[in-house]
Amino acid sequence: MSRQTNIRPDISRLWSTLMRSAEIGTTPKGGLKRLALSDEDAIMRQQFIDWCEQAGCTIRIDPIGNIFAERAGTDSDAKPILVGSHLDTQARGGRFDGILGVLAGLEIVRTLNDHNLATRHPITVVNWTNEEGARFEPPMIGSAVFTKQKSPDFAYSRLDKDGISLGEALRKTGFKGEEIVSADQFDSLFELHIEQGPRLDDAKLQVGVVTGAFGVRGFVIEIFGETGHVGPTPMPARRNALVGAAHVTLAIDAIGWAHHETGGKSTTMRIRAEPNLLGALPDYVEMTCDMRHPEEAVVIDMLGAFKTQIPELEARSRCRIVVKEGWSYGGMRFDAECVDLVRTSAKDFGYSTLELLTEAGHDAMHVADYLPTAMIFTPCEGGLSHNEAENVTLADIEPGVNVLLQAVLRRANRV
Amino acid sequence: MSRQTNIRPDISRLWSTLMRSAEIGTTPKGGLKRLALSDEDAIMRQQFIDWCEQAGCTIRIDPIGNIFAERAGTDSDAKPILVGSHLDTQARGGRFDGILGVLAGLEIVRTLNDHNLATRHPITVVNWTNEEGARFEPPMIGSAVFTKQKSPDFAYSRLDKDGISLGEALRKTGFKGEEIVSADQFDSLFELHIEQGPRLDDAKLQVGVVTGAFGVRGFVIEIFGETGHVGPTPMPARRNALVGAAHVTLAIDAIGWAHHETGGKSTTMRIRAEPNLLGALPDYVEMTCDMRHPEEAVVIDMLGAFKTQIPELEARSRCRIVVKEGWSYGGMRFDAECVDLVRTSAKDFGYSTLELLTEAGHDAMHVADYLPTAMIFTPCEGGLSHNEAENVTLADIEPGVNVLLQAVLRRANRV
Numbered sequence: 001m002s003r004q005t006n007i008r009p010d011i012s013r014l015w016s017t018l019m020r021s022a023e024i025g026t027t028p029k030g031g032l033k034r035l036a037l038s039d040e041d042a043i044m045r046q047q048f049i050d051w052c053e054q055a056g057c058t059i060r061i062d063p064i065g066n067i068f069a070e071r072a073g074t075d076s077d078a079k080p081i082l083v084g085s086h087l088d089t090q091a092r093g094g095r096f097d098g099i100l101g102v103l104a105g106l107e108i109v110r111t112l113n114d115h116n117l118a119t120r121h122p123i124t125v126v127n128w129t130n131e132e133g134a135r136f137e138p139p140m141i142g143s144a145v146f147t148k149q150k151s152p153d154f155a156y157s158r159l160d161k162d163g164i165s166l167g168e169a170l171r172k173t174g175f176k177g178e179e180i181v182s183a184d185q186f187d188s189l190f191e192l193h194i195e196q197g198p199r200l201d202d203a204k205l206q207v208g209v210v211t212g213a214f215g216v217r218g219f220v221i222e223i224f225g226e227t228g229h230v231g232p233t234p235m236p237a238r239r240n241a242l243v244g245a246a247h248v249t250l251a252i253d254a255i256g257w258a259h260h261e262t263g264g265k266s267t268t269m270r271i272r273a274e275p276n277l278l279g280a281l282p283d284y285v286e287m288t289c290d291m292r293h294p295e296e297a298v299v300i301d302m303l304g305a306f307k308t309q310i311p312e313l314e315a316r317s318r319c320r321i322v323v324k325e326g327w328s329y330g331g332m333r334f335d336a337e338c339v340d341l342v343r344t345s346a347k348d349f350g351y352s353t354l355e356l357l358t359e360a361g362h363d364a365m366h367v368a369d370y371l372p373t374a375m376i377f378t379p380c381e382g383g384l385s386h387n388e389a390e391n392v393t394l395a396d397i398e399p400g401v402n403v404l405l406q407a408v409l410r411r412a413n414r415v
Numbered sequence: 416m417s418r419q420t421n422i423r424p425d426i427s428r429l430w431s432t433l434m435r436s437a438e439i440g441t442t443p444k445g446g447l448k449r450l451a452l453s454d455e456d457a458i459m460r461q462q463f464i465d466w467c468e469q470a471g472c473t474i475r476i477d478p479i480g481n482i483f484a485e486r487a488g489t490d491s492d493a494k495p496i497l498v499g500s501h502l503d504t505q506a507r508g509g510r511f512d513g514i515l516g517v518l519a520g521l522e523i524v525r526t527l528n529d530h531n532l533a534t535r536h537p538i539t540v541v542n543w544t545n546e547e548g549a550r551f552e553p554p555m556i557g558s559a560v561f562t563k564q565k566s567p568d569f570a571y572s573r574l575d576k577d578g579i580s581l582g583e584a585l586r587k588t589g590f591k592g593e594e595i596v597s598a599d600q601f602d603s604l605f606e607l608h609i610e611q612g613p614r615l616d617d618a619k620l621q622v623g624v625v626t627g628a629f630g631v632r633g634f635v636i637e638i639f640g641e642t643g644h645v646g647p648t649p650m651p652a653r654r655n656a657l658v659g660a661a662h663v664t665l666a667i668d669a670i671g672w673a674h675h676e677t678g679g680k681s682t683t684m685r686i687r688a689e690p691n692l693l694g695a696l697p698d699y700v701e702m703t704c705d706m707r708h709p710e711e712a713v714v715i716d717m718l719g720a721f722k723t724q725i726p727e728l729e730a731r732s733r734c735r736i737v738v739k740e741g742w743s744y745g746g747m748r749f750d751a752e753c754v755d756l757v758r759t760s761a762k763d764f765g766y767s768t769l770e771l772l773t774e775a776g777h778d779a780m781h782v783a784d785y786l787p788t789a790m791i792f793t794p795c796e797g798g799l800s801h802n803e804a805e806n807v808t809l810a811d812i813e814p815g816v817n818v819l820l821q822a823v824l825r826r827a828n829r830v
Contacts, residue, residue: 091692092642132694138693197648198647229774231707232611232800233680234613235675236675240684242683242686243664245661245664249660249661250658253661260649260650265645265648265649265653267645268657268658268661269655269657269696270692271686273685273686275506276685278548278552278553279684279776280506280549280801281684358646358647360644361694386644386645386695387695
């Protein structure tokens with residue numbers, strides 16, 4: 001098939017939709033707080049649906065609230081190509097994380113409309129529900145239900161910190177759809193995303209060709225100590241759960257440092273102590289932790305190395321340390337053919353590229369187990385993300401959006 | 416004056432009042448949750464007032480809710496002797512901490528009534544408001560207002576975790592009194608308390624003669640990091656505030672261990688992290704910490720040693736560490752004459768004693784700056800306190816209660 005690099009998305013129009021999105025859930029520091037299925041998320045979802053309908057798309061919403069906006073193709077036997085990401089944000093998130101991928105999908109549809117360009121395969125812009133996991137855990141739950149990795153009932157039962165279930169939030173916002181939408185109805189998925197790391201920005205490279213994903217292990221650690229009075233209880237009689245938590249935190253941090261030259265990292269990100277009161281020794285701490293590495297085998301080793309240390313950490317802190325629950329994702333490689341469409345599209349534009357693995361979790365990682373999938377990264381300022389100061393310029397995203405259009409077009413018109 | 420050791424309190428009667436108290440705010444594990452000025456505390460306060468009135472006492476309640484129940488003396492020029500402690504508890508507290516001291520005061524009044532025994536000085540049983548600090552901070556706020564170390568307005572403005580002010584809670588429970596009660600109206604204070612440490616119980620000694628108090632420093636530490644995505648942010652680019660908190664916690668713990676042979680201890684007891692979410696590096700941690708030592712000069716050194724380490728802890732964690740606010744109490748010695756009354760009363764009974772300093776904070780420490788003051792400790796099982804499993808037996812408390820009555824009687828009838 002012929003190259004169609006003369007067709008370019010309207011980057012200014014895309015930017016204006018990004019700036020409209022940035023008005024919905026704006027934080028005082030200019031970031032976004034648009035938690036999944038919040039009032040703000042509902043407003044943004046409706047805005048997205050309005051735009052898609054204005055662009056002639058047919059909207060379907062599935063029972064987990066994923067939104068599918070389809071631009072028809074010419075071949076009734078050809079399955080749609082999914083293009084999208086997520087519109088929800090962290091509690092102190094940025095204006096581009098996820099949002100760029102959804103609105104770039106919309107821009108592709110608008111561009112094809114502008115050129116009256118039909119494609120053989122339909123193109124479906126998708127917004128996945130609760131990608132961030134900032135309100136309901138686990139993250140990426142919309143794509144997990146779409147791929148049947150999680151049941152709708154499991155998802156509905158997830159509670160936010162106020163005890164509101166995801167099912168309740170879906171009903172309240174009116175986004176519990178009735179369409180049965182599943183992976184086998186689609187051809188492939190392309191997800192454009194800001195890198196959320198500094199590699200492209202540091203090296204001043206234009207496009208990230210994402211070949212796969214880091215292996216990720218998340219886990220919750222419980223630390224059991226003993227309460228008592230902070231005054232009279234002698235040091236040797238103490239079992240302070242916060243001291244246990246400190247030993248665990250530094251052990252996990254050290255494992256990340258031990259592997260950082262090969263791209264490893266480890267994090268203690270969340271903590272809750274009990275009774276957490278003035279005057280009382282803490283008898284319980286719950287912490288949420290994370291380890292990542294480019295190689296699945298190494299992240300398994302990292303977690304193993306931590307678990308091996310537990311008896312020593314218990315002895316040092318006189319607390320009992322239990323790894324309570326865990327989750328894993330990533331560690332896979334994206335579809336060679338789809339990745340090559342990204343690579344060759346970037347090359348045809350003459351863009352500078354970097355082949356890399358995604359270190360963050362993305363819905364594309366769930367979908368990749370069921371459909372040919374690829375991701376494209378754009379640079380982001382200083383690699384900063386999950387932060388209100390997250391930033392990109394129009395020039396930063398233009399190459400990635402051009403590549404997205406080309407890769408999708410080539411996939412949509414392949415014979 | 417003559418010894419009156421033939422007069423003994425009715426320990427079974429005292430025990431029955433303690434068991435009645437243990438029914439008000441009982442936790443599933445058999446401890447007490449009777450936070451200051453909660454509904455449960457209000458019920459207990461009314462029960463205490465009823466008992467005191469039945470014993471012929473005159474009740475006064477001051478504007479901070481301290482309750483004073485006076486048994487008249489024979490000499491209208493002699494000032495009352497205060498005997499008491501507190502009826503509020505920790506969120507997961509025990510059945511005796513504080514409560515024993517108040518109800519032993521009531522038992523003394525009842526015993527004197529039984530024997531138709533008048534005293535020259537009046538005896539006033541006192542219940543101090545919000546000793547624990549488990550609902551409103553700082554702790555020991557009732558005695559601090561009584562001694563004018565804190566203003567009533569400062570106390571009223573204290574907020575609990577639900578944003579309810581102490582002033583509001585006083586009004587809601589009806590315990591905002593109108594009586595002007597101040598230290599200069601009284602002769603002295605005797606406070607009986609469980610030890611809340613293991614020394615008496617370990618050595619099987621019957622009475623603790625409390626000669627003074629540990630020096631105490633409390634402080635709040637803020638740790639400033641930077642948020643970002645837990646995935647792509649490389650280890651060297653991180654400033655994880657929980658890693659800073661872990662370094663701080665272990666540094667503080669080590670200072671306690673370095674001084675534990677001379678009785679020092681240090682604690683990190685409370686923590687709050689932000690944004691405290693899955694997927695985001697923590698950019699802020701607030702921790703509440705505590706250091707104690709028998710010698711005021713040493714506790715000053717301990718805190719100094721921690722502050723000296725801050726630049727190194729900052730370098731290790733790449734976070735900014737700030738000691739935000741602090742408080743201090745203790746470090747004083749009780750009144751030699753009052754302490755000697757306790758010592759000789761115990762000796763006259765033939766009780767085994769231990770001279771020791773209080774390691775916990777007590778209202779007596781505030782009052783000691785204004786009135787001759789002494790404290791008596793009873794053993795408590797395993798030294799466990801601020802814990803639902805806190806326990807004493809009737810036999811554990813009997814010697815201390817006998818000594819309290821004798822010491823108070825001798826003080827009340829001195830010429």
